[in-house]
Amino acid sequence: MGWIKAICTADIAAGECQGVELNGIEIAIYNVDGRFHATSNICTHQKAYLTEGYLDGEFIECPLHQGRFNVVTGDADGAPVTQPVRVFPIVVEGTDVLIDVGNES
Numbered sequence: 001m002g003w004i005k006a007i008c009t010a011d012i013a014a015g016e017c018q019g020v021e022l023n024g025i026e027i028a029i030y031n032v033d034g035r036f037h038a039t040s041n042i043c044t045h046q047k048a049y050l051t052e053g054y055l056d057g058e059f060i061e062c063p064l065h066q067g068r069f070n071v072v073t074g075d076a077d078g079a080p081v082t083q084p085v086r087v088f089p090i091v092v093e094g095t096d097v098l099i100d101v102g103n104e105s
């Protein structure tokens with residue numbers, strides 16, 4: 001599938017996150033101190049939207065049961081989450097933020 005433009009850099013301020021849907025996949029984009037990261041937007045515990053949670057540095061806290069994930073690695077970081085969340089490749093070209101969603105839809 002290749003790279004798809006998801007947002008513009010100005011759309012997400014540092015310390016904020018935003019959900020987008022690309023090819024039917026719910027993706028969360030995070031701006032961590034000017035660096036962009038992307039994960040699945042669906043918590044691996046009980047399917048809450050991570051972008052409705054709280055971004056604390058490199059960690060997103062799920063709004064439903066406060067499980068945490070590292071948004072850089074996808075690793076689970078705190079009960080009740082045990083399964084990592086999928087991470088997507090992301091690059092910035094000029095003011096465009098591009099994500100590679102792979103071959104799935």
Ligand code: FES
Pocket residue numbers: 043044045046047048062063064065066067080081
């Ligand atoms: S749904 Fe995310 S921690 Fe339970």
